[in-house]
Amino acid sequence: MPYLIIEHLEDISDWLWLEYSHVAEWWGDRLVFTNVLPEERERLAKLGSVIGESVTRFPFDRSKMIVLDLQAEEELKPEDIEEDTIIVVGGILGDAIPRGRTREFITSKMERVKVRHIGKPQYSIDGASIVARLIADGRKLEEIDYEENPTIKLDEFSEITLHYAVPKLDERLLLTPGLIELQKRELGYTKADEERSDEELEAFFEGKGELG
Template identity: 30%
Template sequence: MSKSKTFIVEHLDPELEEWSSLEYAAIASESQSAGVSFFLSSVPPALKLPENLAGVQGLQIEHRGVEEIYHDKKASVCLLDPAAKEELSPEDGDRFDVFLFGGILGDDPPRDRTSELRKKGFEGRRLGPVQMTTDTAVRVTRMIVQGRKPVPLDKIPFVDNPEFKVDDHESTEMPFRYVTDGKGNPVMPAGMLDLIKKDSERGFGDLL
């Protein structure tokens, strides 16, 4: 498992919302630190990246779709698919070189966006039964398949549906599963809490 992996998020929206840009920036930063490659594929040529993504280290932009890129190497690609029957395991780090994610994984309720990639014939694995944000899914996958000491899925510390205080009187619940840090707090992209608080009055659905 010493070979560096490639992580690809197939961008499935015509636009790139602030919510997604924070997640992608977090993935890029962590990928850079981990020494792995991170591609954002199917990016429309006319799409202007927000400031926090323009030129960010660790992010590679690809206008082609993953099906075109890996048309002759599909067996090397693992699709992280909530509908897959088999859980991702450390052994999959030996079997696959590329790990593919369909953005946006963090829909609430889930809209099965990954079905668009499932139809293309990539072999699938899942990350448990609870919905994750895109950056969490990439983080968990990297923990399982990359590095000197891969961590099995059932050994990763998670928190489900964490609540965050918006002000002195209100809180909001995030309907996703997150990896926790050493203090039991959910690991989230920089700036995400501020975005949650800013948009809480409009309702969580407006974030997506």
């Protein structure tokens, strides 16, 4: 199994922590965070290995590295990945309209590195990491399903649209665990409101239909 590096480029918000935690569930002890500030080391070490240096400054053999970049010309394929491959993902919370920040902060600073995309959609950090894991496990990109910009109905009056793609496995959206609950808290939902919607959340995750 290859390694996955997340080049950490954001403050650790609640949303980012949920995404990082989800990545850790998929990559286990093969997950490495780079570009980590001293005050962030202890917290991120709960999820994976931590390196203060930026991946763009590593003295490693860059022929073993693959940067996932939406602007890359070639797609990531299972045959690109070997046991000692290092896949690099930008720890960037995306915008509704991609701004090419992976190219700006990572790819442009790493000569002789392989650069690959995982399709036209923009994924979240955990979504991209899951797709990379599925490809590392032998799936071709065209075999990986996803839903782009899914809208999640929270109740009769409220819904959120995620402005990125979410991978699917066996018809089930691999949504960031805890994300719906976080959005509800930010919208002022009470504990009773959350408990009342538990059955709807379960139905949603099982692909039975829309929330609400």
